[in-house]
Amino acid sequence: MAKKSVTKALKDFWYGKPHTAAEGGRRLGDLHEDKTHLYKHREWRGVKDTMYYFYNIWLYNYIFMVKDIMVMHGPITFAKGLWRYRWVGQTYLPVLHWFDRGLEGMRGEAMRASAWHYRAMVSTTIRQFQRMFAADTRLHGGRQNELYKRTIAHNETVWGGVFYPWDGEIQNVPLEMIPYFVTCHVNSHTVLNYIDAVQSIGLPGDPCPMCQAESGIFVLDDVPDYAPAVITCNEACDASVSTSTLQDWFFDKPLFSLPMPMLFDDPLVKKYVMREIEELWKFVEDQYGIPFSWEKLTKKLELQNELQRFEWEKWEVAAKSDYYPINGVAQALYRIYQTQYGDWEIWHVTDKKVRKILEKCVSKKINSFPQTRHRVIAWSCAPLYYSNWCTWAYNCWGLNVIINMDSLMFDMEIRTDSYEHTLEDMAQYHMWAPMRRMAVGGMHHMFELWDYMKRFNCDMVAMYDQLQCKGVQGLHGLFEDEFRKRDIKAFWIPHALPDSRTVSRAEIRRLINDYMSTVMHEEPLDPSLLDFDDSMTW
Amino acid sequence: MNKICKFFLKVFAIVFVANAALFAVFFFDLDGKLLFNVVEPFLKKHYDDMDRKDTLKTPYNIDEFPKYDYHS
Numbered sequence: 027m028a029k030k031s032v033t034k035a036l037k038d039f040w041y042g043k044p045h046t047a048a049e050g051g052r053r054l055g056d057l058h059e060d061k062t063h064l065y066k067h068r069e070w071r072g073v074k075d076t077m078y079y080f081y082n083i084w085l086y087n088y089i090f091m092v093k094d095i096m097v098m099h100g101p102i103t104f105a106k107g108l109w110r111y112r113w114v115g116q117t118y119l120p121v122l123h124w125f126d127r128g129l130e131g132m133r134g135e136a137m138r139a140s141a142w143h144y145r146a147m148v149s150t151t152i153r154q155f156q157r158m159f160a161a162d163t164r165l166h167g168g169r170q171n172e173l174y175k176r177t178i179a180h181n182e183t184v185w186g187g188v189f190y191p192w193d194g195e196i197q198n199v200p201l202e203m204i205p206y207f208v209t210c211h212v213n214s215h216t217v218l219n220y221i222d223a224v225q226s227i228g229l230p231g232d233p234c235p236m237c238q239a240e241s242g243i244f245v246l247d248d249v250p251d252y253a254p255a256v257i258t259c260n261e262a263c264d265a266s267v268s269t270s271t272l273q274d275w276f277f278d279k280p281l282f283s284l285p286m287p288m289l290f291d292d293p294l295v296k297k298y299v300m301r302e303i304e305e306l307w308k309f310v311e312d313q314y315g316i317p318f319s320w321e322k323l324t325k326k327l328e329l330q331n332e333l334q335r336f337e338w339e340k341w342e343v344a345a346k347s348d349y350y351p352i353n354g355v356a357q358a359l360y361r362i363y364q365t366q367y368g369d370w371e372i373w374h375v376t377d378k379k380v381r382k383i384l385e386k387c388v389s390k391k392i393n394s395f396p397q398t399r400h401r402v403i404a405w406s407c408a409p410l411y412y413s414n415w416c417t418w419a420y421n422c423w424g425l426n427v428i429i430n431m432d433s434l435m436f437d438m439e440i441r442t443d444s445y446e447h448t449l450e451d452m453a454q455y456h457m458w459a460p461m462r463r464m465a466v467g468g469m470h471h472m473f474e475l476w477d478y479m480k481r482f483n484c485d486m487v488a489m490y491d492q493l494q495c496k497g498v499q500g501l502h503g504l505f506e507d508e509f510r511k512r513d514i515k516a517f518w519i520p521h522a523l524p525d526s527r528t529v530s531r532a533e534i535r536r537l538i539n540d541y542m543s544t545v546m547h548e549e550p551l552d553p554s555l556l557d558f559d560d561s562m563t564w
Numbered sequence: 565m566n567k568i569c570k571f572f573l574k575v576f577a578i579v580f581v582a583n584a585a586l587f588a589v590f591f592f593d594l595d596g597k598l599l600f601n602v603v604e605p606f607l608k609k610h611y612d613d614m615d616r617k618d619t620l621k622t623p624y625n626i627d628e629f630p631k632y633d634y635h636s
Contacts, residue, residue, distance in 0.1 A: 064600055065593035080590050112611040119607075120599045227620060247617045275624045564600075 042072030042133065045397050045421075046551045054131055054421055055554030063563035068126070075133050083129070083141045084122055087148065091121070094152040099160040107159035111248055114155055116216045117209040120564055121148060124212045127414040127564075128355045131421040136394035139383040140356035146376040147208070147363050153370075154204045157197055162250035170254070173197075178310065179277075180257035181270070182207055183459045184284055186368030187440075187452065188303060190326035191318045192310065199252065201273070202240045203367070210239075210410035210524040211359065213564040217524045220246060234494050235525040237265035244276035255280045255313040257306065262286040262462040263495070282309040290457040291470065299453040324442040330369040331439045336377045337361065340384065344428050345482045349387040351394040352380070354416030354427025358408065361433040366460060397551055399424035400515070403482055405431045405475050406490040406498055407465055409521030412531045415538075416488075422535075422555035423542050429482045431464045434474075465498055472501055476512065487516035493529070494522050517541040531560055 034050070043052035057065055070076055095104045108115045125144050129137055159165055161173035178189060182200040189198040209216045220242030225231050227245055229238070243249050256279050258270040274281050284306050287295045307318050344350040344357075364373050387394060402425050404416065416427035435458050441447035457463070463471045479487065489505060492498055509516045517538060522528035539556055542548050550556055589595055 062600060064596045067592050068590060080587060084590050085586065109610070112607075115607040115611065116604060119603060120596065123596050123599075126596075245619055247619050276619050276622055278622060278625065 038072075039070075040073055042070060042075060045131070047553055051552055052131075053554040054552055055556075055558050058558065058560070061559050061562045063558075063560035065126070069130065071133055071137070075137060079129075079137065082138075083125060087122060087125065087145060090145070091148060091152065094149050095156065098153055098156040103156060103159045103165070106165045107155060107162070107250070110165060111205070111250065112219060112246075113205040113209050113216055113243070113248060117213040118151070118155075121212055123564055128353070128417055130414075130417055132353060132394075132417070134394060135351040135383050135387050135392055136353055139351040139380050139394075140353045142376050142379050142383075143352065143356040143360035146372045147359060149372045150363065150367060150370060151204055151208055154199050157199050158204070158250040158252045161252040164251050174252060175254060176314075177253040178255055178257065178314070179253040179279075181259040181261065181273075181284075182366065183261045183266075183286075183461070184257050184259045185366060185456055185459065187327065187330060187455065188284070188306060189310070190368070191307065191320070191323040192314070192316055193319075193322045193326050195316050196310070196314055198368075200367070201249065201256070202243070205243050205249065206236070206239050206524070207410070211413050214411035214524070214526045215564065218527070220248070221525055232494060233265035233268070234263065234492075234496075234523065235528075236523050237261075237263070237269045239524055240266075240269045241272045244272060249277070253279075255282070255309070257281070257309075258283050259459075260285050262288065262459060262466055280309075280313055282306055284456070286457060286459055286462055290462075290467070296450065296453050296457070299457060300449045303449060303452055303456065320445070324448065326369050327440045327442050327448065329374070331442075333364060333369065333373055333377060334436070334439050336381065337433075340380075341429070341482075343384060343388060347388065348393045348395070348398070349384075349391060350428070351383050351387045351392070353395075353420070354402075354404065354430065355414045357427075358404070358430045358432050359413060362435075362460060365436040395420060395426045397424045398426040399548065400426065400486040401482070401484045402427045402486045402488050403429055403475070403479050403484040404488040404490065405464070406472075407461060407492050407495065407523060408432065408490055409519065409526075409529070409534065410524045411526040412521070412534055415519070415531070415534055418535065418555060419488075419538060422550050422552050423538070423548065424551050425486070425488075425538075425542075427488065428484055429478065431475075432460065434478060435460060435463050461495075465492075465495070469501065469504070472498075472505075473508070476508075479514070485515065487514060489516050489518050491518050491520040492523055493520050515546070517545075531563075532557075 043050070045051055052069070054069065057067065057069055059066055071079060095101055125141065128144065129140055132140060157173070157177060161171065161177045163170055163174060176196050178196050178198050179201050180198055182203040184200070186198050186200070189196060206217065206220070217239045220239040221235050222242070223245040224238045224242035229241070231238070256273070256277055258273055258281060260267045260270065270283060282305070284302055287299060289295055311318055340350070340352070386392065397420070404427050408430065409415070416425070419425040419427070436455060438451065438455065438458070440451040440455060464474060475487065487509070491502065519534055519537065520529050521534065535557070542550070
């Protein structure tokens, strides 16, 4: 008996404890402190994976974050920005705990490949806020330096690709991607300040909290002044139109509005968008005095197409085999970040590393998610404060999120063989912006779900329900009807995008637990993850 | 020779102790505990106490910029 337990202890030490309760499992829920969800101690994943996590993820990322800051405008610029802006100080210091939440329970190739995705997002985030701070007049005694004159601000749903013609001359930095969007994933507390700020000036609390937060950053005077001109966008929703109006008021700069048409499957509308993009280019030429470069545009688009082609290879593996080594949250965040921000060197470096891992998994038939019970497709907009719910769902129930709507939005290459073709495809890309095509883009695109479900060989749907999105709410009942008619297993995840106070993480878990036990009649793989209090966590 | 051995032993000892210390920080999540209990509350207090411009007093000079008319 004693010999048996010593052997098991040695085995657990060397390989890590097994996943399931039936095998005397690892009980991941017991690793955390109550409420704060800080680790009592980090997970022991076996010698090899723990050492990999320690050296190649935790230490490596701390070192490279410092290196990125040193190389990109230096530590003094960072310190000034940190002291001035809440969203950087409160959010980005605990970034390694964002890794922990997304990678919990991952082993082997899934842990490695997913972590590379996180690394790329961290580097791109540092690049953006360092550029904001280096150009910021507020941090330079009101002076407009050379970097300021070579930076353009834009709404985060304006695809970075429209600025490719000025690659190397003008740096585009989205207004909200770093102060708002990424913060919600890393530290969900920060954004609440901005939501409350906009309501404190008398605006109603029921529109989309994303639009509220994006305006609230301006109300709290927490936006760096880093560019002489700004491009706004309606983000394909009426609340965002109001955000743009407030931004125009508070930013008080030359502004170009690049609209996303509400009706878009129409050749005439496409022509209109093509002309809008051309007008945007003229606006940039006028404001910055730098001519449009067709060569630069096509060169960058070709690089972006390379990224798209690799994404399609990844999808093939995800759809047709069990050897896909990227978890649901890494897949979703990396893809939306990359497609929205546009081409950048770090994506290519990351894809090269991930390709190696992917090829290894395929050639050696490595199943990185061996406890998969259901292959899940996640549809509509995800809760930003709980984007890692799918890591929890796999660990607890064996729900493996194979693909999600955000990844599938820009399912296209952009032709570079002629000006007309390029412009046409760029207009299409712009019209397929986040929250556009498959969220408020009409029934045809919403219902592409059924095709993608088949294509990715999924047997279950995780259906997000953004409670404050008026566009998607109207389709709730239609989806219910279709799920019944098609006999599709589906569960709903209600949420209020960045605002964790409306539907808590615990409530989301409770809804999934209820579905899995009462409808599916399944037992959890790891019962310690069923119910825990993480109400104060980042 | 003895000196070289001692030097390498010293380097090895320093590297070993540094690794062990870092691993302790990692394994017991001391970085998280420090950030959650000390750094974040300190920074939050700093941001809460900061003087901020009343942005509502910004004039909305919508007509100050030229009309952007690029339609030909």
